[in-house]
Amino acid sequence: MNIGIYIYPEAEVMDFSGPFEVFSTASRIADSGNTFNVFLVSEHCQPVPARGGFSVNPHYSIFNHPPIDVLIVVGGVHTQQVKNQTIIEWVKAVSQNTKITASVCTGAFILAEAGLLAGLSAITHWEDLADFKQDYTTVTVVESVRWVDVGKIVTSAGISAGIDMSLHLVSRLVNLQLAQKTARQMDYDWRTTTL
Amino acid sequence: MNIGIYIYPEAEVMDFSGPFEVFSTASRIADSGNTFNVFLVSEHCQPVPARGGFSVNPHYSIFNHPPIDVLIVVGGVHTQQVKNQTIIEWVKAVSQNTKITASVCTGAFILAEAGLLAGLSAITHWEDLADFKQDYTTVTVVESVRWVDVGKIVTSAGISAGIDMSLHLVSRLVNLQLAQKTARQMDYDWRTTTL
Numbered sequence: 001m002n003i004g005i006y007i008y009p010e011a012e013v014m015d016f017s018g019p020f021e022v023f024s025t026a027s028r029i030a031d032s033g034n035t036f037n038v039f040l041v042s043e044h045c046q047p048v049p050a051r052g053g054f055s056v057n058p059h060y061s062i063f064n065h066p067p068i069d070v071l072i073v074v075g076g077v078h079t080q081q082v083k084n085q086t087i088i089e090w091v092k093a094v095s096q097n098t099k100i101t102a103s104v105c106t107g108a109f110i111l112a113e114a115g116l117l118a119g120l121s122a123i124t125h126w127e128d129l130a131d132f133k134q135d136y137t138t139v140t141v142v143e144s145v146r147w148v149d150v151g152k153i154v155t156s157a158g159i160s161a162g163i164d165m166s167l168h169l170v171s172r173l174v175n176l177q178l179a180q181k182t183a184r185q186m187d188y189d190w191r192t193t194t195l
Numbered sequence: 196m197n198i199g200i201y202i203y204p205e206a207e208v209m210d211f212s213g214p215f216e217v218f219s220t221a222s223r224i225a226d227s228g229n230t231f232n233v234f235l236v237s238e239h240c241q242p243v244p245a246r247g248g249f250s251v252n253p254h255y256s257i258f259n260h261p262p263i264d265v266l267i268v269v270g271g272v273h274t275q276q277v278k279n280q281t282i283i284e285w286v287k288a289v290s291q292n293t294k295i296t297a298s299v300c301t302g303a304f305i306l307a308e309a310g311l312l313a314g315l316s317a318i319t320h321w322e323d324l325a326d327f328k329q330d331y332t333t334v335t336v337v338e339s340v341r342w343v344d345v346g347k348i349v350t351s352a353g354i355s356a357g358i359d360m361s362l363h364l365v366s367r368l369v370n371l372q373l374a375q376k377t378a379r380q381m382d383y384d385w386r387t388t389t390l
Contacts, residue, residue, distance in 0.1 A: 013219070014381065017212035017249070021354070024208070024247030038247065047252055052219030052233065054212070055252035057242055105382075125382065158382030159216070160358075186209065187300075187320065187353030189386060 001099075001173065003038040004060075004068035006091070006107075010077035013054045014159050015104040016040065019072050022166035026174070026182040035174060041065045043087060051076050062090045070169065071098045074162070075105025075125060082113040092116070100169065102154040104162030112136040116153055123148045125158035146191050164191045196294075196368065198233040199255075199263035201286070201302075205272035208249045209354050210299040211235065214267050217361035221369070221377040230369060236260045238282060246271050257285045265364065266293045269357070270300025270320060277308040287311070295364065297349040299357030307331040311348060318343045320353035341386050359386045 003023045007016050023038040039059035042048045047055045060066070071094050081087055091114040095101040103111045108124040109132065111117050121140040124132045133141045142148050147156040147165035149172075156165035167190050171179035183190040198218045202211050218233040234254035237243045242250045255261070266289055276282055286309040290296040298306045303319040304327065306312050316335040319327045328336045337343050342351040342360035344367075351360035362385050366374035378385040 012216070013212050014209075014216040017208050017216075020247065020249055021207070021209040021212075024249070028247070040249075052215065052223070053254070054215055054219070054235075055254075057250035057252065059248070059250075127380075158380075160381050160383040163355075185322075185353075186355050188355040189384065191384060 001036050001069045002066055003036050003070045003072065004041045004065060004094075005038065005072045005074065007040050007042050007048050007050065007056065007058060007074055008076070008081055008087075009049050011048065011050045011074050012076035012105060012159055013050050013052060015074035015076060015107065015162050016050070016056075018160060018163040019104065019166040021186060022163055022170060022182060025185050026170045026178055029181055029185055030174065030178055039065070041068075043084075062087070068094055068098055070100045070102065070173070071095060072166075073101070073103045073107035073110045075103070075107040075159070078106045078109045081110050088114050098152070100152060100154060100172075102156070102165065102169065104156050104165065105158045108132065108155045109135070111153070111155065112139055117155070120150050120153055121148050122153070122155040123157050124155065127158070161191075163188060168192070196231055196264045197261055198231050198265045198267065199236045199260060199289075200233065200267045200269065202235050202237050202243050202245065202251065202253060202269055203271070203276055203282075204244050206243065206245045206269050207271035207300060207354055208245050208247060210269035210271060210302065210357050211245070211251075213355060213358040214299065214361040216381060217358055217365060217377060220380050221365045221373055224376055224380055225369065225373055230373075234260070236263075238279075257282070263289055263293055265295045265297065265368070266290060267361075268296070268298045268302035268305045270298070270302040270354070273301045273304050276305050283309050293347070295347060295349060297351070297360065297364065299351050299360065300353045303327065303350045304330070306348070306350065307334055312350070315345050315348055316343050317348070317350040318352050319350065322353070356386075358383060363387070
């Protein structure tokens with residue numbers, strides 16, 4: 001199963017490295033072998049300056065990536081991204097063929113801009129809830145949970161909530177046992193309850 | 196204050212991205228402005244293939260980095276590192292001038308190999324505790340805590356415990372309020388208690 005994590009300049013470091021860690025660890029410890037093929041995708045295939053000066057090399061650009069079964073759109077300084085029609089159209093197009101499209105933190109603004117959250121419940125970083133409600137009035141904004149799963153679309157709260165959501169996705173895509181084993185391997189206290 | 200995070204091929208992704216996120220976020224939200232200058236250091240100044248195929252670009256090599264006030268040595272597949280005398284000597288030399296030298300996960304094996312843990316209490320990933328005790332008999336191995344702070348040396352348990360330890364370091368280096376504010380910004384449930 002191909003897990004594509006979309007990153008961009010000023011993306012929040014843990015928004016992508018947390019989910020990457022979850023899926024790669026789950027794949028490593030799964031009884032069935034390499035369950036997930038997790039990779040980073042960005043607009044251009046060149047180093048991406050993430051927030052705080054963390055430079056990461058994407059595996060693919062939006063023009064040359066393999067099929068994506070689970071798309072995870074991360075947060076950070078998302079303001080340029082929501083105005084970038086190439087990205088919005090790409091998210092929209094890729095999502096037509098995903099099993100799950102998810103967001104971490106303010107990545108929800110990108111999904112909303114692509115029209116993927118209309119009429120659905122969703123969450124974002126606590127600091128951005130007011131703006132989110134104001135910008136996307138057709139979205140039912142949920143507060144004080146780690147993630148919102150409405151089936152094909154899953155959104156998470158801020159930064160580290162992306163780890164909790166990714167563990168939930170492992171549970172949904174494989175089983176609860178693998179998700180719990182992954183959390184234990186990561187020495188992570190999986191928060192499945194409300195904030 | 197310069198925070199240097201030492202990374203290497205097959206380093207665990209969250210071992211370095213977690214602490215990086217903590218210090219860069221703390222710096223961003225601190226009232227006093229840029230409190231921390233956090234950077235990644237590796238043996239050579241070229242892309243580092245971290246675990247699971249995550250490629251990250253270090254800011255400096257071990258030969259050209261600025262002075263390091265806080266050195267954080269990460270875990271992952273550490274076996275080649277403990278045999279690499281250039282690295283062991285570098286860790287030893289840098290630590291003579293640090294305020295704090297810390298490890299995340301199996302990074303403790305590298306500190307132990309450099310002789311920095313002799314006669315002290317320390318912790319590592321739960322899966323490696325038995326090997327750690329056997330390899331370094333002069334270390335008092337602690338279990339079931341998130342981190343062990345013995346003053347200049349601080350060691351953390353597995354992977355995500357590096358986030359908890361880094362928040363503790365922010366608390367020590369600045370104050371508890373900034374550490375709590377950083378955890379809140381990261382939507383992270385700071386685990387200060389035992390496992």
